[in-house]
Structure formats: C-alpha cells, structure tokens
Amino acid sequence: MDKKRSxxxxxxxxxxxxxxxxxxxxxxxxRDEQKLTEFFILEMFQAGLSWKTILHKREAFREELDGFDIEKIAAYGPEKVDELMANPSIIRNRRKIEGMIVNAGCIQKIREEFGSLSAYLWHFTDGKTIPEPIAVTTDELSDDVSSDMKKRGMKFVGSVTIFSYLQSVGIIYSHPKSCWRYEADHAERFEGNTYKHR
Ligand SMILES: [Zn+2]
Structure with a gap:
C-alpha cells in the first residue's frame, strides 16, 4: 500500500x-447528531489525559453509556454513577461522570433551543469550517463556545477541550497541507474562512 503522509x-x-x-x-x-454527542462526551473525559487513552476505551464507553444516548445519560442516577465508578474499562473519575450527566441535561436544553447540538455548534461560525494550524490549542472561537457552554452550566468545557472537540468534528480544520487528508478534503476551500466575533 502506498504510504501516505499523515x-x-x-x-x-x-x-x-x-x-x-x-x-x-x-x-x-x-453534522451527525449522534457522532457530535459521542465526540463531546469522549472529549470531556479526555481532559488531562491523552486522546489515545480515550480512543482505546471508546467501545467500552459506548457499551457502558447506552451508545452515548443523551436522553438515557441525562436520567442516570447515583446507582449508575456507582456502577460506572466500579468499571475499570472506562475512566473512573466521579467528577467527570457526574459532569457528563449534567452536560447531557444541558444538551437536551440546547436541542430544545436550537433544534440540535449540530445547529448550536455550527451557528458560531455560520456553518463555516475555520482553518487553524495543528499546533494551536485554543482560539477566539473555542474561547467563545467554551464560555457559552459554561454559562449553560456545562462541565469540563474549558477552551482547550472545546478547541480539540471542534477540531475532531471539523468545525476547526487542522490537517496541514503536508497531510494526505488535506487534498482528500479539498481543504483549500476552507482557506480564508475566519471566525468573526459575534
Ligand atoms: Zn492529518
């Protein structure tokens, strides 16, 4: 197989x-609601850990968290928290687990207000993908999304976490020109897109 640069x-x-x-x-x-939710939960569990650690636990999370179903997660009670805390296949951090339940409730409210998590996230950039160098860890967009989420009562949504989340779901685009995906994604179409302070 042709070894492409990644x-x-x-x-x-x-x-x-x-x-x-x-x-x-x-x-x-x-713009897939299910995937946006899944990556959001994985990113908030990542805070302070490596993405590699989280990625290797992804299927365990999926199994333990009802397929990342926001309605079900929002309804988790103390027994479920204890159950998750006893499960070594996921990240056993009580603050993150409880934060996830709070966040699931906030996502429900976002869906009521905007129709979907997707509509909420993309409204910050008017549907545009914003290019950022791969070495950057926060920008004005992630600062704004982070502070809006904090106002909504969400947990583990610091600007670094949110920047990383927005990169993973392509609202921020960071594959460099030297990466084979850049050409595959026709990423030159994102050049010139900028985030305007709202
Ligand atoms: Zn790449």
Whole structure:
C-alpha cells in the first residue's frame, strides 16, 4: 500500500486505532447528531489525559453509556454513577461522570433551543469550517463556545477541550497541507474562512 503522509504519524506511530481515527474521522466536518454527542462526551473525559487513552476505551464507553444516548445519560442516577465508578474499562473519575450527566441535561436544553447540538455548534461560525494550524490549542472561537457552554452550566468545557472537540468534528480544520487528508478534503476551500466575533 502506498504510504501516505499523515499529520498523526509522530504521535500515533504504531497505533492502528489512532491512525484509523486520523484517516477516517478526525477533522471531517460533522453534522451527525449522534457522532457530535459521542465526540463531546469522549472529549470531556479526555481532559488531562491523552486522546489515545480515550480512543482505546471508546467501545467500552459506548457499551457502558447506552451508545452515548443523551436522553438515557441525562436520567442516570447515583446507582449508575456507582456502577460506572466500579468499571475499570472506562475512566473512573466521579467528577467527570457526574459532569457528563449534567452536560447531557444541558444538551437536551440546547436541542430544545436550537433544534440540535449540530445547529448550536455550527451557528458560531455560520456553518463555516475555520482553518487553524495543528499546533494551536485554543482560539477566539473555542474561547467563545467554551464560555457559552459554561454559562449553560456545562462541565469540563474549558477552551482547550472545546478547541480539540471542534477540531475532531471539523468545525476547526487542522490537517496541514503536508497531510494526505488535506487534498482528500479539498481543504483549500476552507482557506480564508475566519471566525468573526459575534
Ligand atoms: Zn492529518
């Protein structure tokens, strides 16, 4: 097989799951409600850990969290929290687990207000994908989304976490020109897109 250059080559070396994630998912502009929800939950659990750790627990999370079903997660009670805390296959962090339940409730409210999480997220950029260099960790857009989410009572939504989330779902685009995905995504169409302070 032709060995293409990937921007994950350095830190995902030898990790098939990470390479597959890079090749098929990371940075693809996403409007799929289910995937937006899934990545949101995974990103908030990532705070302070490596994405690699989270990615390798993704299927365990899916199994334990009812397929990332927001309605079900919002209704989790203390027994479910204890059950999750006793499960070594996921991230056993009580604050994150409780934060996830709070966030699920907030996402329900966002859906009532905007129709979907997708509509809410993309309204910040008027539906545009904003290019940012791969080495950047926050920008004005992630600052604004983060502070709006905090106002809504959401947890683990710091600007670094949100920037990383927006990169994963292609609202921020960070594959560099040297990465094979750049051409595959026709990413030159994103050049010149800028985030205007609302
Ligand atoms: Zn790339």
């Amino acid at each position: 921007c994950f080559d350095g830190y995902a070396a030898g990790d098939t799951l990470m390479q597959r994630y890079h090749d098929a998912e990371w940075g693809v502009p996403c």
